[in-house]
Amino acid sequence: MPEPARPLSRSVRHKLLAIALLPVLVILPVFLGATMHQWSLKLDRLLLVKVNSDLTVAQQYLGRILETTGERIEMLARSEEFARTADPAALLDSHRDRLGLDYLYLARPDGRVVASSPQGIRPAPPRDAASARNTLEVFDRDQLRALSPALAARAEMERPGNPAAGRAPVETRGMVAQSLVLARLPGSGAEAVLVGGILLNRNLSVIDSINALIYRPESLPEGSHGTTSLFLGDMRIATNVTVPGGVRALGTRASAAVRERVIGQGQVWLDRARVLDDWYVSAYAPLADGAGRTIGMIYVGILERPFAEARRRTVGWVLVGFLCVALVTVPLFLRWARGIFRPLERIGATFERVRSGNLAARTGISRGDDEIAELALALDGVLAQLQDHDRRMRAWNDELNRRVDERTAALRRAAQQLETATYQLVQSEKLAALGEISAGIAHEVNNPLAVIQGNLDVLREVLGKAAAPAETELRLIDEQVQRISRIVAQLLDFARTDQTAEEHPLSDPGRAVADCVPLVAHMLARSSVSLRRDIRSDRPARISRIALQQVLVNLIVNAVHAMPRGGEIRILVQDQDRDGAAGVMLQVSDQGEGIPPEVLKRLFEPFVTSRGRSGGTGLGLSICRRLVERQGGSIAASSDAGGSTFRIWLPAA
Structure with a gap:
């Protein structure tokens, strides 16, 4: 006899309502909030990872400029044209523009210039002329003028916003990518150094090349853009950051926090930072000269505003979507909750028994009064089919395992036979070919060698002491005959397989x-x-x-x-x-x-x-x-x- 239907108590209905509404009104908002928070954090981390990667590329590009400059100067110093030139100054002039250098000079180790381009260079002696070096160096105004007045003029840069004595102070130092290569003076061969360098102040081609390499078109979302800068100390000497009006922000300074972290402590800055009037996801790294002193910074950054706006839009759309879902689903849940009844508990209990491995479990519902009861009856039918299917699957699994074992054993035997046959085939081919070659060599080479050796011995006997003037030539013939014999013997040994x-x-x-x-x-x-x-x-x-x-x-x-x-x-x-x-x-x-x-x-x-x-x-x-x-x-x-x-x-x- 089926159990009589029992009316649901109010407590059950309340629990059912709580179960229905809790996911929509509590769990879903918490989940969405946590998800959006994690997404926001992950977006920030991804942006930091990207600018860190971009900083690495920029550092490698700058290092490559130094290495390439040094390699090209070293190639010139090692060239035959350099060693044989009668006019080193003309040679340096012809190569300076081709190498993209701002100056190039040949000097003795004590600093005396032998030849230079441009003419009239009077540089200070290098700090260490004992080995080749590729370094960043900072030259003051006098050092730049000694190299070229044009370089000194190019390095001068006003610092906006810092008036002193009625006018803005001027930065006169210059950052130079310099390469020093050991060389020999043409003609005399005396020790010398070949020095070349590129002034990075106002060198916009380097910055634009780095920026184009890192931030290619369509690599950033619409509205955002990437920027790159080189700093001498905390002042921008080459940058694609612009001030209102589109003028490059040369001479502007980095923020105090960045300056303290990077210049003061020698650490990498990897965080958002204010660049002029906007916030950028930024990465700064210190730049050191040949003596290891921090002389400036290299910077890459991405405009943060488009990402912040996209984050706000996404959060807004998620909130709107949640409200729409809640307005649609809550009334439906309230309506459906009133139709839940007892067979649902039996269905749940049946599922638990099936989950524990009892495929003979049934709901016990024998009459389909409504949809849930019909579902219970259908579940019983499915469980009966599942039990029968499980029985057949177990039988098929046993048969499949047996066939797999048989086929595996057959494949193993076939693989062993194939390996043996392959090895025998290769050995047969090798033995046949080498045996034929060896026999031909033994017959075609050894016999003439024996004739040559025999006739040589007869020649020595016939000539006697008269052969003394040609003894060296006869001995060379003996040695070559023996060498041919050894080659033939080695080839025959190689053809053998018994070893x-x-x-x-x-x-x-x-x-x-x-x-x-x-x-x-x-x-x-x-x-x-x-x-x-x-x-x-x-x-x-x-x-x-x-x-x-x-x-x-x-x-x-x-x-x-x-x-x-x-x-x-x-x-x-x-x-x-x-x-x-x-x-x-x-x-x-x-x-x-x-x-x-x-x-x-x-x-x-x-x-x-x-x-x-x-x-x-x-x-x-x-x-x-x-x-x-x-x-x-x-x-x-x-x-x-x-x-x-x-x-x-x-x-x-």
């Missing part, structure tokens, strides 16, 4: 590298590729000599193919321990075109090659990895546009 299966393999990596050179000498010569060996280890490695030769020859051949226009291959051998185990590291580097990233990830898999359809089989590196890992070693590769490097680590024998 790769030695029970206790041992080889000298340096000797293995030397033995590989005759095998690849013809490819190196034909491709205009040089091979440089750097052997720093005499520790024996746990691998057979022939296996190691096979790995090295494969890597050298790949490197030659990667440098169709020539270059250099470097082989470095050095001791290296890993996890407490002694070992040897062999590093093969080339200056080729690099390996595409998608190929590099699968480079050591069989049949993977970076040479396209006309390249190799894609099996060489897979075999190299197998030969190295068989002895407990490892092989890895890295590549970029400047070439590729393969690193082979082998345990010590």
Whole structure:
């Protein structure tokens, strides 16, 4: 018999109303408020992260200007044109504009100028002429005039708003990006320094380049813009910040808080700051001269006003949306709450039993008086289907597990068979090719060598003492014949495979590298590729000599193919321990075109090659990895546009 329906008490209705209205009138506002607060904080953090990133880019750009200037001046100092010039002053004149420098001069270490551009430079001796330096320096008016009166005039800048003696004070110092490079005087070869620099005061091209690099069009929301400035002390000497009227705010000063933090304490400012009349999300970093003294600041910032307006608009729209939702949903909740009845509790209890794993649970409702009762009956039907489906799924799962186990075992066997077949195929190809080559070399080279050697001995016997004048030439013939014999012997040794299966393999990596050179000498010569060996280890490695030769020859051949226009291959051998185990590291580097990233990830898999359809089989590196890992070693590769490097680590024998 079904249980009789019980009327809901007022307390239940009140609880139901509270449950219905609490999410809309309390939880939702709190959630929206917390969400908007977190969103606002995250927006502020994102803006700070962006300006911090922008500051890093600006610092790197400024540092790159110094490095590039130094590199270009050093290239000039090391050039053949500089070493042989008869008129250094004319040479400096021709290069100063091309290098974008404001001054360029050649001086002795004591400061005496040998040649300069512009003419007549009388600089003070550099603080440290013993080494090349790329630094920011601050020059006073006299130092700038000694370099060029035009530079001194360009550096002068009024400070608005600070009247003194009836007129605004003038800043006469200048910030210079200066590079000092050691050089030799043309002709005499005596020690000298080549010094060049760029005045950053009023250098708007540098600021505009930094700003264009950081704040590209459409990188900021409409209404916002980014600004960049260079400061000498706390005064702007180059900036794209403008005052009303569109004039750049040269000579204006940073705020006192920024000045104290950055100039006074030498720390980075990363916060909102007032720039002239507006607030900016700002980042300031100190700039130091060659002696490590703080001489100024570099600044980047984003106008804050558009973001604040967008934040206010967003909050307003969220509030409007919440009010609309509340006006629509609260009356509906009040109406629906009056229709809730007892079967709902049974449905909840049934769900709890099902959640605990009892799929046989049912609501017990047998009559559908209304929609909720019908829902309960439908739930019972669904639970019955679910129980039956669960039973069938368990049976299917058992069958699927059995089939997966069978298929996994079959795939494992197939993979092992494929690996064995691949290895045997490669070895068969290699043995066939090398056997044929070795036999031909043994027959075609050794026989003529024997004839040459025999006739040489007969020639010595016949000539007797008369051969003494040609003894040097005869000895050279002997040596070359022996060298050809050794090359043939090394090629035949390389063709053998029995040494790769030695029970206790041992080889000298340096000797293995030397033995590989005759095998690849013809490819190196034909491709205009040089091979440089750097052997720093005499520790024996746990691998057979022939296996190691096979790995090295494969890597050298790949490197030659990667440098169709020539270059250099470097082989470095050095001791290296890993996890407490002694070992040897062999590093093969080339200056080729690099390996595409998608190929590099699968480079050591069989049949993977970076040479396209006309390249190799894609099996060489897979075999190299197998030969190295068989002895407990490892092989890895890295590549970029400047070439590729393969690193082979082998345990010590």
